[in-house]
Amino acid sequence: MATTADFKNGMCLDIDGQYFFIVEFLHVKPGKGPAFVRTKLKNVQTGRVLDKTWNSGVKVNEVRIERRPYQYSYKDDMGYHFLHTETWEEVIIAGESIEGVQFLKDGDICEAMVHAESETILTCEMPTSVTLEITYTEPGIKGDTATNTLKPATVETGAEVRVPLFCNIGDKVVIDTRDGSYKERVKE
Template structure:
């Protein structure tokens, strides 16, 4: 058990049998009336953000979460298969539980959040950014660099990313997995 005084970002709570991560919280002491805590909570299963206000000092059920590194192995009709990087135990995670799953490729290391008591995987987090090779994009027009124009490009995982005009097929680009945006070109294609 924890109280509202113990709240911190990333803490996991059990509310009516559902798990929520604290995205942000704020202790409020109004001039009149009792103090309270305003929170934004993210549902582990659905990913929806809800607002919840708690009276100060209320006891809540804290869920102990362990972060474990897992390496992506393959995908089939059961889900995404991962291997623990130390024990080589295999887990299967549903695609909805992985944020940025469209950028996942073989061998990527993800961090799984595991419920410590029941050993069930709650969510799986991709790295903040990944390096992917462009497999298809329209050629850019030479000299058309005056504007900050972007064009669609398909990367090796099949996802579509908007890249600058100078990027070509075979280039490796760094992509932000949280919003799918282009960050930089890492390696130029061999001509």
């Protein structure tokens, strides 16, 4: 148990059976009336952010969440199979729990948030950017860099992204896993 005086950014709370991270908080002591704490909370499973105001001194359930690195191994009908990078213990994570799953390829290291007491995996985060090879796109034209026009391309994981006109099959590109946007072409 913790109180509102213990709040800090990144702290995880159990509110009505759901887990929330404190994104930001502010202790407010108005000139008239009791003090209170205004918070922005992010739901661990859905990612939704909500505002909540607490009376000062209220007790809340703190949850201990650990971040652990896992290496992607393969996918089957049960889910995505990962190996813990230190113990080599295998775990299966559902695709809905992985942010940017369409860009996941063999050997990628992801960071999972694990409930410390029950050892259940809540979510899994990919790195913010990954380098992938283009497997199909319409041919590009040399010197086509003057405009910001994008064309569809399929990368090695099967995901479709939008890349500049000068990108060709076999090029490696850096993709932002949060929104699937093109960042840059990797020069070899």
